[in-house]
Amino acid sequence: MNPGDALRRVVFYPATAADLPALAELAGVIWRQHYPGIITPAQIDYMLGKMYALETLRAEMTGQGILFYRLLVDGKFSGFASVGPTETLGVMKLHKCYLLPELHGRGLGSRLLKHCEAEARRLGAQRLILAVNKRNTKAIAAYQRNGFALVQPVVTDFGNGFVMDDFLMAKDFSAGGA
Ligand SMILES: CC(C)(COP(=O)(O)OP(=O)(O)OC[C@H]1O[C@@H](n2cnc3c(N)ncnc32)[C@H](O)[C@@H]1OP(=O)(O)O)[C@@H](O)C(=O)NCCC(=O)NCCS
Structure with missing residues (x-):
């Protein structure tokens, strides 16, 4: 832990529709810093335009039952996550x-992840799944540290010649705790 980190105030809030423009903006900041070297700049632009268009986010929130969460560190909007139902x-x-x-x-990413796990459990989930780019080693390591296991490769076609070359990962919740 870095000196002073223990003094940081970390809070989680559910995101509402009013938060979505700021969330999309934050996504742009994070994606443009994190994804170069994992996917091409053209794919970053394309995916941001597709996945973080306000109408897409609103449809996820209002039509697909996906819940969004904001992470604030010392009052600054610093991270976000979303969790939703599957067909199973x-x-x-x-x-x-x-x-x-x-x-x-x-350890803040792990705290965000744990918050999502707790929410999923609260909503009745026994298993949490996710897809992560095969080259996103930092995220894969964070998920593994938090008890997620690799399940299988999965390739998703996003159109315009862009695919997401991912691993599916999963974590089963035990009846008792962690
Ligand atoms: C995925 C993501 C949220 C994980 O966050 P993270 O900060 O990388 O991971 P953690 O919160 O688990 O932090 C762990 C690291 O902090 C260190 N650490 C320091 N203090 C800690 C503490 N109190 N608790 C836990 N870990 C701590 C650990 O030693 C570890 O270091 P290491 O990476 O050198 O091994 C983050 O990497 C991220 O936002 N990535 C970009 C977006 C992305 O790819 N998202 C996933 C899309 S599928």
Whole structure:
């Protein structure tokens, strides 16, 4: 832990529709810092335009039952995540889990992840799944540290010649705790 980190005030809030413009903006900041070297700049632009268009986020929030969360560090909007149902009862999906790069490596990403796990459990999930780019080693390591296991590779076509070359990962919740 870095000196002073223990004094940081870390809070989680559910995001509402009113938060979505700021969330999309934060996504742009994080994606443009984190994804170069993992996917091309053209794909970053394309994916941001597709996944973080306000109408897409609003449809996820209001039409697909996906819940969004904001992470504030010392009052600053610094990260976000989203969790939603799947076609399988008891299985929820972590759709998004993003933290400003300058805050990586302090355990804050793990806290965001744990918050999402707790929410999924509260909503009745026994299993949480996610898809992560095969080259996103930092995120894969964070997920593994938090008890997620690799399940299988999965390739998703996003159109315009862009695909997401991912691993599916999953964590089963025990009846008792962690
Ligand atoms: C995924 C993500 C949220 C994980 O956050 P992170 O900060 O990288 O991971 P953690 O919170 O688990 O931090 C762990 C690191 O902090 C260190 N650390 C310091 N203090 C700590 C503490 N109190 N508790 C836990 N870890 C601590 C650990 O030793 C570890 O260091 P290491 O990476 O050198 O091994 C973050 O990497 C991220 O936002 N990435 C970009 C977006 C992304 O790719 N999202 C996933 C899309 S699928």
